[in-house]
Amino acid sequence: MMNSDNHVKPILIFPAGMPRSLEFLRKALGEGRSVIGASSLSLDPSQEKYPAWLNLPDITAPEFGEKLGQAITQCNISGIYTPNPVVWDYLNRTLKEIAPGVSLVNESPVDMELNGYRSAIHHAGKLLATALPLASNIAGKKPVAQIELAALVRHADVIPGMCDHEKFRVLCEIARHSPRGDIVEIGSWWGKSAFILARLARLYDIGKLLCVDPWSNQHLVQNDEQGMVDTVSAQVDAEEALAVFEMNLLPYSADHVNYLRLPSVDAALQYRSRRQASTATFGTTDYSGSIAILHIDGNHSYSAAQADIAAWSGLVAAGGWIVVDDYVWPYGDGPQRAGDEFLAENQEKIDVAFVMGSALFIQLSPGGDY
Numbered sequence: 001m002m003n004s005d006n007h008v009k010p011i012l013i014f015p016a017g018m019p020r021s022l023e024f025l026r027k028a029l030g031e032g033r034s035v036i037g038a039s040s041l042s043l044d045p046s047q048e049k050y051p052a053w054l055n056l057p058d059i060t061a062p063e064f065g066e067k068l069g070q071a072i073t074q075c076n077i078s079g080i081y082t083p084n085p086v087v088w089d090y091l092n093r094t095l096k097e098i099a100p101g102v103s104l105v106n107e108s109p110v111d112m113e114l115n116g117y118r119s120a121i122h123h124a125g126k127l128l129a130t131a132l133p134l135a136s137n138i139a140g141k142k143p144v145a146q147i148e149l150a151a152l153v154r155h156a157d158v159i160p161g162m163c164d165h166e167k168f169r170v171l172c173e174i175a176r177h178s179p180r181g182d183i184v185e186i187g188s189w190w191g192k193s194a195f196i197l198a199r200l201a202r203l204y205d206i207g208k209l210l211c212v213d214p215w216s217n218q219h220l221v222q223n224d225e226q227g228m229v230d231t232v233s234a235q236v237d238a239e240e241a242l243a244v245f246e247m248n249l250l251p252y253s254a255d256h257v258n259y260l261r262l263p264s265v266d267a268a269l270q271y272r273s274r275r276q277a278s279t280a281t282f283g284t285t286d287y288s289g290s291i292a293i294l295h296i297d298g299n300h301s302y303s304a305a306q307a308d309i310a311a312w313s314g315l316v317a318a319g320g321w322i323v324v325d326d327y328v329w330p331y332g333d334g335p336q337r338a339g340d341e342f343l344a345e346n347q348e349k350i351d352v353a354f355v356m357g358s359a360l361f362i363q364l365s366p367g368g369d370y
Ligand SMILES: C[S@@+](CC[C@H](N)C(=O)[O-])C[C@H]1O[C@@H](n2cnc3c(N)ncnc32)[C@H](O)[C@@H]1O
Pocket: 160, 161, 162, 163, 186, 187, 188, 189, 190, 191, 192, 193, 194, 212, 213, 214, 215, 216, 219, 220, 262, 263, 264, 265, 297, 298, 299, 304
């Protein structure tokens, strides 16, 4: 935490033109912090982005330490930000002599870049070591290798959206215990859970993923009890969300991902009649028409959640899974009421039902499509 004095004293950003430097600059300026950019290039195009600027010799030059020390004194610099691993390491060793009292404001750039990967490997190892004892009517396939799971954790982590650890863990397990068929997701937004499902579809050879979402601001309104969710929804751009979704899914699609930009009830009619989705980004994808995993994470009002379940649950295969997200939701009880109704009305067709994390997981009985 910076104290007010440090807010006034500038931070030196060096080398100023690196992408992480510019990211730090934007954040610092947004927080009202004083910054100075520095570079060893005689002409650095990033200079115009900085409110103040100075030139430094190359870090390998014998006079570097002396010039840096002078600049720190003259400009009253309180700290240094550098995303360059070599500069960081050099300053980490020498700064206390060059300018006592001045310190690096960021952690090691190598650690910073690798921390997410390290925790993904750790998380994947933990998931494999503590397998979930799932009472499924479909025998589990061999769990994927730790590196595959780590890749899934890591890449999911950089996609914005919400998928708590418990839900992630169960999604991995139900995918392992899933029949073959389509995976259908109602409500994809930026594509976090869609990405997870797309990878699980490949890792466990389940089938193709169909994402259903109107990506329209109108459909975001869910009349949550205190209006808190709707207030945030009104500030987001649905067109941009679809572009973000496409950017997130495109690199991972092995011709097995597509979407219908429709409200779920209209999309169900199209899926029933044509079993096909065609988009400019993903091309044309043919689906089997039998759903192995149905992930419902659309509009959370009671009527919308109920309509999603009514429109799609009849297409789920024997032994297939229905996941009702946000069954436990602080902003309303739409998914829970709709999920409970489904459970009450279909007891004889359901083999397994449990809540983990925020989601309700239901596995249909084997033998004969529901
Ligand atoms: C909670 S977000 C989905 C989050 C996403 N599953 C994730 O992992 O980040 C809800 C989504 O439901 C979509 N939605 C709203 N009404 C819908 C409807 N009638 N049919 C399908 N999707 C709908 C919204 O556009 C929004 O993208």
